[in-house]
Amino acid sequence: MIGLDRIMKIPGVVAVGQFDLEGKIIRKVGHIPDKAREQIAKLNAEQTKSLIAEAQILGQLTDLDWTPMVGWMLWGGKYILLVVHNNCLIIEAKHANLNQLMVDLLG
Secondary structure (H helix, E strand, O other), X not given: XXXXXXXXXXXXXXXXXXXXXXXXXXXXXXXXXXXXXXXXXXHHHHHHHHHHHHHHHHHHHHOOOOOOOOEEEEEEOOEXXXXXXXXXXXXXXXXXXXHHHHXXXXX
16 A cells, blocks of 8 residues: 555555554544544544444355455545555545545555
8 A cells, every 4th residue: 555645645545544443543644633533543443343244244144255344435525435454534525536546545
């Protein structure tokens, strides 16, 4: 994965950060207030834990390989919240190049 500072230079990226599964911020870049960022990290950690469990259940139900869970996305209004591993991006949807972001995040 490329560095957070470089991700911030990608068109449409508003903020990016890294969090742990306890919801603590590891690193942050962008203009989101710290109090909001802390809550987002906690929400992301909880959602990620839930989706890890869902991926395991999907594997049992479908006999398809859903694990390890790599990430998830919420697209609402004008923005996308994209979580890949422990990285969280807030992206302005109309400027997003999701294909390129995924290459950068997973490459």
